[in-house]
Amino acid sequence: xxxxxxxxxxxxxxxxLTIFVVLPLLWVxxxxxxxxxxxxxxxxxxxxxxxxxxxxxxxxxxxxxxxxIRVAIVTTLISVLLGYPVALYIAQxxxxxxxxxxxxxxxxxxxxxxxxxxxxxxIFRGGGLLNSLMIALQVYDEPVRYxxxxxxxxxxxxxxxxxxxxxxxxxxxxxLNPSFVEAARNVGANRWTAFWxxxxxxxxxxxxxxxxIVFTLNFSAFAVPLxxxxxxxxxxxxxxxxxxxxxxxxxxxxxxxxxxxxxNATILMGMAFVFGKLILNRLExxx
Amino acid sequence: MRTPFxxxxxxxxxxxxxxxxxxxxxLFFPIVITLMVSVNPREFILPPTGFTLEWFHAAWxxxxxxxxxxxxxxxGLTASVIANTLAFLxxxxxxxxxxxxxxxxxxxxxxxxxxxxxxxxxALYVFFARLGFGAGIPALIIGHSIHVLPxxxxxxxxxxxxFDTSLEEAARNVGAGPLRTMxxITLPVIKTGLVSSFVxxxxxxxxxxxxxxxxxxxxxxxxxxxxxxxxxxxxxxxxAALASSLILISAVAMVVIDRMAGLRRVMQR
Numbered sequence: 298x299x300x301x302x303x304x305x306x307x308x309x310x311x312x313x314l315t316i317f318v319v320l321p322l323l324w325v326x327x328x329x330x331x332x333x334x335x336x337x338x339x340x341x342x343x344x345x346x347x348x349x350x351x352x353x354x355x356x357x358x359x360x361x362x363x364x365x366i367r368v369a370i371v372t373t374l375i376s377v378l379l380g381y382p383v384a385l386y387i388a389q390x391x392x393x394x395x396x397x398x399x400x401x402x403x404x405x406x407x408x409x410x411x412x413x414x415x416x417x418x419x420i421f422r423g424g425g426l427l428n429s430l431m432i433a434l435q436v437y438d439e440p441v442r443y444x445x446x447x448x449x450x451x452x453x454x455x456x457x458x459x460x461x462x463x464x465x466x467x468x469x470x471x472x473l474n475p476s477f478v479e480a481a482r483n484v485g486a487n488r489w490t491a492f493w494x495x496x497x498x499x500x501x502x503x504x505x506x507x508x509x510i511v512f513t514l515n516f517s518a519f520a521v522p523l524x525x526x527x528x529x530x531x532x533x534x535x536x537x538x539x540x541x542x543x544x545x546x547x548x549x550x551x552x553x554x555x556x557x558x559x560x561n562a563t564i565l566m567g568m569a570f571v572f573g574k575l576i577l578n579r580l581e582x583x584x
Numbered sequence: 585m586r587t588p589f590x591x592x593x594x595x596x597x598x599x600x601x602x603x604x605x606x607x608x609x610x611l612f613f614p615i616v617i618t619l620m621v622s623v624n625p626r627e628f629i630l631p632p633t634g635f636t637l638e639w640f641h642a643a644w645x646x647x648x649x650x651x652x653x654x655x656x657x658x659x660g661l662t663a664s665v666i667a668n669t670l671a672f673l674x675x676x677x678x679x680x681x682x683x684x685x686x687x688x689x690x691x692x693x694x695x696x697x698x699x700x701x702x703x704x705x706x707a708l709y710v711f712f713a714r715l716g717f718g719a720g721i722p723a724l725i726i727g728h729s730i731h732v733l734p735x736x737x738x739x740x741x742x743x744x745x746x747f748d749t750s751l752e753e754a755a756r757n758v759g760a761g762p763l764r765t766m767x768x769i770t771l772p773v774i775k776t777g778l779v780s781s782f783v784x785x786x787x788x789x790x791x792x793x794x795x796x797x798x799x800x801x802x803x804x805x806x807x808x809x810x811x812x813x814x815x816x817x818x819x820x821x822x823x824a825a826l827a828s829s830l831i832l833i834s835a836v837a838m839v840v841i842d843r844m845a846g847l848r849r850v851m852q853r
Contacts, residue, residue: 303681307689310674310733314692317730318699321711325703328710379607386604389597399848400838401608406851408615408834409791411808415815415827416614419621419628422819426617456611464852488596517700520794524812534702542798547710554703561700 329552339547347552357536362560365533368447369516372454376511377504379455380462385496387463388470402463405456414524417453418444449525450532454518458511465510469503470496498579505572509565516561533557615831622828627821639825649826652810656790659806663728664736664785668778670729671736679744697734704731705798712799724799724806731795732785739784739845743777780844787837791830 332342351357387398405413420426421443428440443449473496481491519534526535533553541550622639624632643649674693678686696704705727712723751773755765771778793808800809807830815823841847 303677303683306673306677306681310670310693311689313670313726313730314695314733317708317711317726318695318704319692321707322699322703324711324714325707328714379610382600382603383607386600389600396842398604398608400842401611403847403851404615404834404838405611407787407791407838408831409808410793411812411815412618412791412827412830412834413614415811415823416616416618418815418819419617419824420614456614459607459611460851464848467848468852513700517702519702520797523797534700537702537706538798541706541709547713550706551710554706557700558703 325551325554328548329555331548331551333546333548347549348556350549351553351556360529361531361533361536362556364531365516366560366564368450368454368530368532369512369518372451372458372515373508373512375451375455376458376462377508380459380507381466381504383459384463384466384470387467399467402460406460410457410520411524413456414453414521417449417456417525421449421452444525445527446525447527447530450522450530453521453525454515457521458515461510461514462504462507465503465507466500467503469500469506473499498576501572501576501579505568508568512564512568513561516564517557618824618827618831621821621824624821639821640829642822643825643829646822648810648814649807652805652807655804656807659725659728660786660789662725663732663789664782666725666729667733667736667785668740668782671733671740671781672778675737675740675744679741679747680749693737694734696730701731701794705795708795709798718801719799720801721804724796724801724804727795727799728789728792731792732788735784735788735850736781739781739850740774740777742845742849743774747773776844780841780850783837783840784845784850787834787841790837791834 328339329347330343330345332340332344332346334340351361383402387395387402390398418425422428423440423442425443427443431437432440443452477495477499478491481495482488486494517534518532519538522530522532522535523538526532534557537550537553537557540546540553620632621628623635623637625634625636625638626632677683678690699707708723708727709719712718712720717723747770751769752765755769756762760768791808792806793812796806796809797812800806805813807826811823811826811830814826838847841850
């Protein structure tokens with residue numbers, strides 16, 4: 298009787314998610330083996346052509362898959378470098394200052410991407426603020442191309458990734474017992490040593506959580522390269538978007554999605570392995 | 585709370601503070617710039633030399649944009665209603681009942697958050713194409729509802745967990761039926777949770793670009809997609825006014841959510 302009540306309540310959400318999340322994902326896998334014939338929309342088949350078309354082409358492998366991995370790694374690392382000190386500082390604040398800082402960090406997540414991109418374009422475009430300023434200060438004399446270029450993609454991805462890093466780190470810094478650091482300082486460790494031996498290792502789990510989120514987001518990004526990218530920023534998410542919506546090649550787009558998820562999972566597993574080792578090493582008591 | 589790794593404000597703390605402020609400037613710069621351009625009488629010449637609502641007027645009287653606002657508004661409201669209804673029922677079951685496979689159900693409910701949006705949008709696109717509908721209003725509404733569902737579940741779970749069930753028992757004891765109890769006890773008690781969940785779902789849908797660009801049918805374009813196609817072809821302060829309208833609505837929503845549910849807890853992945 299009791300569990301029937303739960304089942305009735307859960308039914309709408311579970312049915313909706315099964316039909317509109319689980320089934321479509323399975324359908325993507327199935328579609329990736331279909332054939333596209335010129336003129337016809339798509340033909341039901343069982344072929345690996347879509348996979349070999351991507352995996353067999355060194356152009357795709359280098360300019361799309363490997364390129365996306367590199368961009369995702371670089372942008373994730375920059376987000377960490379920028380986000381870590383911010384999280385450390387926010388953890389020390391309280392009251393109004395703290396809630397203002399947290400709200401500011403989170404605002405890019407709630408303000409839409411297009412809106413943010415608009416602001417960045419004002420700053421970074423050819424005759425934009427940054428170029429005018431740099432030329433006025435005589436740092437360089439020709440406008441630098443930031444937007445519609447790899448630089449723009451990196452700036453934007455760092456921008457929308459950083460809030461997640463700060464949030465995950467803030468969580469684990471707050472969980473940190475401050476008396477550990479006190480103790481280290483009391484036995485004579487300087488601030489730097491205390492940070493590397495105590496704070497940093499204990500925040501590795503939070504760092505890991507942030508890295509997983511941001512790497513996955515950036516690796517699969519398509520809106521950012523679509524809005525501010527160029528011909529040479531063919532990230533895999535963008536290629537999926539283009540093949541599906543512009544070329545109407547659903548089987549190829551589907552196989553790219555499967556490849557993307559597989560690559561992402563592999564990299565995350567590698568990261569889990571490295572972090573597992575790192576955490577164990579760092580936490581070991583070294584006399 | 586004691587400072588985690590520093591004792592009193594010294595060089596290290598000051599450096600950290602400076603760094604944070606620079607990073608905040610980085611985060612806030614595009615937002616401030618957009619707002620400034622949108623009220624500046626001389627297009628794109630900064631700093632602003634005056635104040636004008638001319639660009640806002642142009643944006644809000646443009647047929648294309650008014651239409652897109654209507655689309656975004658109805659899309660956001662519909663998606664929030666659907667997501668919150670599903671979430672409310674599911675959360676009721678998750679909080680009040682113990683059953684086998686709870687962890688699995690929880691994973692299923694949170695799954696839209698774990699799947700990259702690119703994949704989720706493509707999957708719905710391919711699925712609806714297969715069903716013969718293609719991108720269309722139903723696909724778009726479903727995409728948005730599912731996308732915001734985990735956020736609704738998270739907020740509602742938090743407010744249901746604090747719920748004192750003896751209130752409901754008291755109502756039942758004095759003869760109220762299940763529906764009456766729900767309407768006059770349960771819903772009013774979790775009102776703040778419901779409101780902030782609704783606002784969050786709405787604002788996420790209102791600002792969404794990736795799902796809409798995959799699933800919006802021609803002729804029913806939400807505002808962010810419309811803004812994107814606008815700035816692709818022309819670049820003027822009307823675009824800034826439109827972007828600022830989106831920012832202002834998001835800002836109001838952020839204040840409401842922060843007051844009622846705590847922004848940080850809500851946005852954590």
